[in-house]
Amino acid sequence: MRAVDGVLFDVDDTLVDTRGAFAVALADVARRYLPHVPEERHGEVLATWRADAGGHYRRYTRGEIGYLEQRHARANELHRVFGGVELDEEGYRAWDEVFEAGFARAWAAHPDAADVVERLFAAGLAVGALTNAAVAYQTGKLARAGLERVPVLVGVDTLGVGKPDPRVFVEACRLLGTEPGRTAYVGDELDVDARAAVAAGLVGVWVDRPGSRRHDIPEADVAAARAAGVHVVASLTEVPDLLGVPTRAS
Template sequence: MSDLGVDGVLFDIDDTLVDTRGAFGSALGVVARRYLSDLPEGRYPELLVHWRADVENHYGRYTRGEATYREQRMARANLMHASFGGDVLDDAAYDAWDAVYEDAFQAAWAAHDDAAPVVKELLAAGLAVGALSNAATDYQSLKLGRAGLADSVPMLVGVDTLGFGKPDPRVFVEACRRLGTDPARTVYVGDELDVDAVAARRAGLTGVWLDRPGPRRVPVSEAEVAAAGVVVIRGLDELPGVLDGRVAP
């Protein structure tokens, strides 16, 4: 990777660098044993699907600055309880629920196996590397630290930086400014086709969709993938080869 035509790589964090799906599953299992005692353990995978799907798009409202972090998580917790036989959580009950959930969630944070080696390879090639996320900056910095990536992947832009998040093109441009790279020479890698890869391309970056094996948070058709006009990889270990392929012979 001596002349990539690329000066920097920006990463999404959740389910890109960090196995957040696995952490969700661990935390929801702890919650279910305490708050959804009538739910058979064999149905716990349904909780993960429900939580990640966020069918009422409460997290989307948060990233647009239309709801607080607490409001979106409390709404999602109550929707899950309503769907799986739990009690309604008032403010006090939610605070207790959230403490249980958050302790288990943070305890399960871990980097994907392919994250640190690929970041190391990109840095060794002289590329600037940073993170852009739709969660709060301090929270994601903590997550990167727990995952052992904070020293190599600085958290540059969160949803609190500008008061809104992806897919707004301004967050990508601001992340490039902080990274010190031109958007046209910057790659953005994320696990969401629309919010990450397509939005990055519309902001002038090269969008790379990380379609890891396993169930997708939102179903995506092959026609949508083909129309997206972005690079698709199945693991971060494919990224250096993609970047090498950008070099004209």
């Protein structure tokens, strides 16, 4: 394990429990727009949203479509799967107000996040965030979650593209004040976070929380990632020890 001078975090489902916030938002949406879907199926609604079968969010992170366009497309995709009406622009704006109110209301840090962040700061490491959403939006999210000490350095609106493009990792390191080879990137996605970080010259750490994967990942892919240099942890609490950060007592 290489020594590091800084740590960059992904935000959604790494520091912030975005999956939980999506569950609240989509339950609100389902009660309003998909009332025929029983509450016991709201988990399916969440899984469909997170899977994003049409790849709309990743098209957004590649700079191919705008944020509102991808969200509108995903809303209509969800409605098609569960028998909802097609949303025109006006209908989507009303839908998004319901979604966003529930989403923001439920923003909260993962239980393992705050203590780990403080431990890294206490050890003298530079700490920041690199995200595939807009900087201002994610800054507000971290503040709401009690993680305002972590600056959002680079978002998809910084260079017009997001992860896995290596340029965003390099730019985040520049703003953090560390060299890529001495910077760890910690995220919950194997491909766009950990493997992309390694490809950009950083130390890639994949947070594989039990039961949190958006889709099935073949074990052969995990083995290949490990062979490529990706470190795998089941919780953020493992990150300081992985990086050789001393305990507070020492």
